[in-house]
Amino acid sequence: MNVFHAPHPTGAEAVSDEHSPIVITTEQAALHAAEALAESFAADAARADADGRAPFEQIAALRASGLLPALVPTRLGGGGLDWHTVLRALRPIIRADAGLGHVIAYHFVNSWRIRLNENQHAIDDLYRGLASGAWFWGGAGNPRDAGLELTPTTDGFTVTGHKFFATGAQLADRVTASGTRVDTGERLAIVIDATAPGVVHHDDWSNIGQRLSASGSVSFTDVFVPHAHVLGPNEQDGELYRPYGSLSILAFQLAMNHIHVGLAEGALAQAADYARTKTRAWATSGVERAIDDPYIRQTIGELTAQTRAADALTWSATNLFVDAANKEWELGDEERGRAAVEIAAAKVVTTRTALHVTSTAFELMGARATSESAAMDRFWRNARTITLHDPVVYKAQEVGDFALTGTFPTPSAYS
DSSP: OOOOOOOOOOGGGEEEETTEEEEEOSHHHHHHHHHHHHHHHHHTHHHHHHHOOOOHHHHHHHHHHTOTTTTSOGGGTSOOOOHHHHHHHHHHHHHHOHHHHHHHHHHHHHHHGGGGSSOHHHHHHHHHHHHHHTOOEEEOOOTTSOOEEEEEOSSEEEEEEEESSOTTGGGOSEEEEEEEETTTOOEEEEEEETTSTTEEEOOOOOOSSOGGGOOOOEEEEEEEEEGGGEEEEOOSSGGGOOTGGGHHHHHHHHHHHHHHHHHHHHHHHHHHHHHHHTOBOOTTSSOSBGGGOHHHHHHHHHHHHHHHHHHHHHHHHHHHHHHHHHTGGGOOHHHHHHHHHHHHHHHHHHHHHHHHHHHHGGGGTOGGGGSTTTOTHHHHHHHHHHTTSSOHHHHHHHHHHHHHHOOOOOOOSOO
């Protein structure tokens, strides 16, 4: 077992007392902490991927770093930072291991999304808990599974059901979910204590990639949820749809774009280092060093340019998402729709880029790079796994519809 140590910011960079964990409160401290964590994660990434266990030690280091409550308002004890800072901080972690970056990105989305409800008392209470307890957040909202059943009690509800692809739930203190009341059919957004009696984490994530994303299944059997952790009606789609209430879907899609680009960046960095230090010039290339081979120079140049283009489009989508989120309940359909189209366009480009870069990078390195010791395959396996989250052809159709008719994507569980 490796032991990961988190940096400890001081002074104006963080707040804490003897009873509370450190909370990072400045952009500089957040970026520094993330870089330090990424460096330690990268040093162990190949072994951790081969081991394939849920990243409890890595999340413990993240918890100690003070980054978890970055998006919580300062008035509630959080870092008061913004999405741009959080996504910039995530990038080096994604480059080190996209599965780990995935589960951490989902912590931020799942904890942020609770504010897209109108039960302000519950939101404030949960955010105070996140800040004071350094809670890690998972999700159990796979929309393609049967919904969770909510049975009313005097003090709240009991929750029963099974969810696959519950990214981060196994590592979490709290889980964001939704369920349907068995008596009225009303859909409600809820927050579940991931350690409560009746919660069973099955530790059954065994896919070829994203091995550190802890995306296995979770079961709930008569798990109690108090009224204080019922956020209110689900407003993501359907009759109760409201643009602001539906932004969590776009947040998840945006996070995946950043994961795709970070994957490509990580693969390129490792391939370039390998080419500089280990790749031998081909016998008929006419050069002594592999890095002087015009084919290698052109290939890495093209892959870098494609990755930079995908990155630029992803940040354009990020800007539109942040602008939409800042409107809060005043957000309209047009602003929401334009953000959705840009995120969908980025999804098309970043998907193709991640798959192409992580496959073609081997051509910069040579046959020996396919050895297990090089561990280069993990980038392609991660890309092949994460890009199947939802069919990218439907994102292309959404972009095409807007180009042809000006129609925005219909708000749904994936758009």
